[in-house]
Each structure stands twice: as structure tokens, then as C-alpha cells.
Amino acid sequence: MRVFIQFFIGVFIVPLLAFAQANPSLVQERRAQLEAQLRFFEQEIAQTEARVTEKRNEAESLARDIAIIDENIKLKRLTIQARTLSIKKLEAQIEEKRESILEIEGTVARGKVSLAELLRQLNEQDKHSALELAIEYKDLARFFDAIESFYRMQETMQLAVRDFTLLKQEEETARAGLEQDRREEVEFRTLVELERKNLEAEERTKQNLLKITKGKESEYRKILGDKQKAAASIRSQLFLLQGSPAISFEKALEYANFASNKTGVRSALILGVIAQESELGKNIGQCNLPDDAIKYKWQSVMKPSRDHTPFLAITSELGLDPNLMPVSCPMRDSRGQQIGWGGAMGPAQFIPSTWVLYKSAISERTGSNPPNPWNPRDAFMASGLLLRDNGAAGSRENERKAAAKYFAGGNWNSTLGRTYANQVLAKVDAYQEQIDLLQSLAQR
Numbered sequence: 001m002r003v004f005i006q007f008f009i010g011v012f013i014v015p016l017l018a019f020a021q022a023n024p025s026l027v028q029e030r031r032a033q034l035e036a037q038l039r040f041f042e043q044e045i046a047q048t049e050a051r052v053t054e055k056r057n058e059a060e061s062l063a064r065d066i067a068i069i070d071e072n073i074k075l076k077r078l079t080i081q082a083r084t085l086s087i088k089k090l091e092a093q094i095e096e097k098r099e100s101i102l103e104i105e106g107t108v109a110r111g112k113v114s115l116a117e118l119l120r121q122l123n124e125q126d127k128h129s130a131l132e133l134a135i136e137y138k139d140l141a142r143f144f145d146a147i148e149s150f151y152r153m154q155e156t157m158q159l160a161v162r163d164f165t166l167l168k169q170e171e172e173t174a175r176a177g178l179e180q181d182r183r184e185e186v187e188f189r190t191l192v193e194l195e196r197k198n199l200e201a202e203e204r205t206k207q208n209l210l211k212i213t214k215g216k217e218s219e220y221r222k223i224l225g226d227k228q229k230a231a232a233s234i235r236s237q238l239f240l241l242q243g244s245p246a247i248s249f250e251k252a253l254e255y256a257n258f259a260s261n262k263t264g265v266r267s268a269l270i271l272g273v274i275a276q277e278s279e280l281g282k283n284i285g286q287c288n289l290p291d292d293a294i295k296y297k298w299q300s301v302m303k304p305s306r307d308h309t310p311f312l313a314i315t316s317e318l319g320l321d322p323n324l325m326p327v328s329c330p331m332r333d334s335r336g337q338q339i340g341w342g343g344a345m346g347p348a349q350f351i352p353s354t355w356v357l358y359k360s361a362i363s364e365r366t367g368s369n370p371p372n373p374w375n376p377r378d379a380f381m382a383s384g385l386l387l388r389d390n391g392a393a394g395s396r397e398n399e400r401k402a403a404a405k406y407f408a409g410g411n412w413n414s415t416l417g418r419t420y421a422n423q424v425l426a427k428v429d430a431y432q433e434q435i436d437l438l439q440s441l442a443q444r
Helices: 002-021 025-056 062-126 130-136 140-213 217-236 249-263 267-279 304-318 352-366 376-389 396-411 415-442
Strands: none
Touching: 025 062, 025 415, 062 140, 062 217, 062 415, 140 217, 140 415, 217 249, 217 415, 249 267, 249 352, 249 376, 249 415, 267 376, 267 396, 267 415, 304 352, 352 376, 376 396, 396 415
16 A cells, blocks of 8 residues: 555656756756847847937938938847847747646646546545454554555545646646747747838838939938829828728828827827738738638637627627628647637727727717727727727827737737837838828918
8 A cells, every 4th residue: 555655656746846847957048048139139129219219300301311211220120130039939938838738748647547546546445444444454553554554545645636736737827828929929920021021111212212312412302392292192092901991091091080089099000000900910801701611710710708799799780790701810820720819800900809898989989889890980999999098198108008008918018019019100100201291281
């Protein structure tokens, strides 16, 4: 009996303690190197952002605009380098957690076998009453030894069940951490790809500006005068929306201004967030299409306990077919495995359970009863309300924080949240320039 108890402790409880203490020095060293590199890039990024802000406050000139473009190019290159390091860090964490989960699973499997054997032994002992044991063990010392072993087995059983429960909890925590790391890795890869496109656009802008002006301030002044002619082009530019027909920039600005007047959030920020949401991933707005296989339908891509009932309520109230309304797809990692849940609706990319929380406030301001997440006017208002609740008004830093919360929620101050916010603010600056030009022309 005592031999078995020692065996049980050896195969189940000891491996649990060993697992908890495992922490290879090489892994720690590599992690520290990555974190040091990331801190360096983060400092460089902050300094470059400050220089861009400072340059924007100077009077317009060719030298100023070229300097701003150069700083933006540097900023995007630094951001790509930093986020690539973040991806490497996440890849290492993912591998560690996968190995940890495998180790936990092995310990759990061994523990189950040991637990089953201990239960069998305990049940076998429990079949005999104290009187039967006394008769079986005529030697009084052997009788009390058997009783002591029985109670020790019960104590060991309680200890085993406690440790088994802790182990399962640790396994669940590890799996949740792995899921979060996988999601962040995919999101970082998407944001890095967007940053590469932005970098290419900045470099083209610089080359075109130098080509047109030939580096001369006088030629640059002519370009500034020609901006008046660009007003019609700005108004007619298409503003890309996902899950809704594209609209002109002028119409998008009309919706953004309306939402801004009702919420106090800057129009350019509303435009920037909705534009970022449209570009965030290839699958956004591409699930639940008429010809989709079942794994891409809303029942499969939305979190059942959170969004199924609200989605059916929203579509029913609007008289829409829930099987035909486009929603976002879940993200997928490099192996094609689904990560988390999709189901975000329309230009503002609200998930159903969040939309119902804002439904009354949207309706009160737009007059839509009920409001429609796929309707741009309602969607712009929803974005404005959420940004307002995230504290967007008052300063650029407040806008940065609000944009990060729009994407990352309570994890807004993470590297991922800040990266998203920086990309939004880059769009905001471009839109604000267009808005300012249209307003200046309207006042003449």
C-alpha cells in the first residue's frame, strides 16, 4: 500500500512541481535580448513622432514637407522593424506555450491513470468494515497498520484531486494565453503589411513631389496654388467601406461631420478609424456571403454565447436575412487555423453584442429606428459614440488612446494597441489635410 502511494506521488505530484519550475536560461536570455531591442525601437519611434509633430507646426514649404515625408518614412521603417521583433517574440512565446501544454497533457494523462488506480485501491479497502479487517488481521499491529494505510490513502487522494484540479486550471490558462498570442501574431502581421503599403506610398509621394518641383521652392508654390483645382477630385474620391457600398469622400465627410457634431469627436478621427477597420484584414466583411460553405456562415464565425442571439435580433428587427448579411471572418494563423471569433458588422465593425449596447444612442441621434450597422450614416455615428466613450476629445493623445481602445479594448496600452492607433492617426492627418483644404475653399 505504502509503495503504491509513493509511486502515485512520484508519477503525478512531483512532475507537476517540476513543470512549474521549468525555466530554461537560454529562453530567458533570448527574451531579454528581444525586449531590449524592442525598447530601443520604441524610443526611436517616439522621438520620430515628436519630430513629425514639430515639423507640422512650421509654415508650409518644400523643405518642411520633404522633411515630414522623410521622418514618416523613417517612422514606418522603425515601426516595421519593431513589429517584426514583436512577431519573433510572440513566435517564441507560442512555441514555449505549445511545449508547456504538451507537458501538462502528459502529466494529466499519467495522473489520470494513477488516480484511477488509487480509486480502485480505495474502493477495494472501503468494501471491508473495521470488524472484517480485525478478523482478517488477527495480529493487532497489522490491523492498525491497515487502518493507518487506509486513512493515508484517503489523504493522498484528497491531495491528488487538489493538484489535479490545479493542473487542469493551469492547462486552461496556458491554452488561453496561447490563443491570445496567436491572435496577436496574426494581427501584428496584418498591421505590418499595412505599414509596408504605407511606406511604399510615402516613398512614391516623395519621388513625385521632387519630380514635379525639381527641388525648387518656386515650383512648390505653384503646386500649392493648384490645390484649389484638386477640390473636385477630393470630393469624388471613393471612401472604401466593407460590408457596404463604397461612397464618395464627400458623402463620408458629411456622415463624419454629422457624427462629430453629435459626439464632439473630430471628423478626421472617425474617418481614420473606419478606414483602418476596412483595411485591417482580408477577411473583414467577407464571411456569411450567399455562396459560403457552412464554416464561413454566421453560425460558425460568431461566438455563440455572446453574439448569436443579438445578431438574430438585429437582423430580424431590420427585416434582413441573417444568412445574407456580410460579417467579418475570424483571423487565421499561418497554419490556417481559426483564431478567436469574427462576426463584426458593417463599416464600423461592431460585433452584435456591442451594437445592441449602442443601439438606442445611435437611434436617438440619427433618427433611425432601428439603426442599421450596415448603413454608413448609422455606422459613422456608432464609431463616433464609441470613440467618445473611449475619451477621444481634447487632445491628440486622447485620440491615440481612444483609437487603441477601439481595437484592443482593455489591452489598449499594448504594443499592438499603440501600433493600430499610430496607423489610424497617420490616416487622420491625411484626412484632416483634405478637410482643411475643402473648408478653406468653401470660405472664399
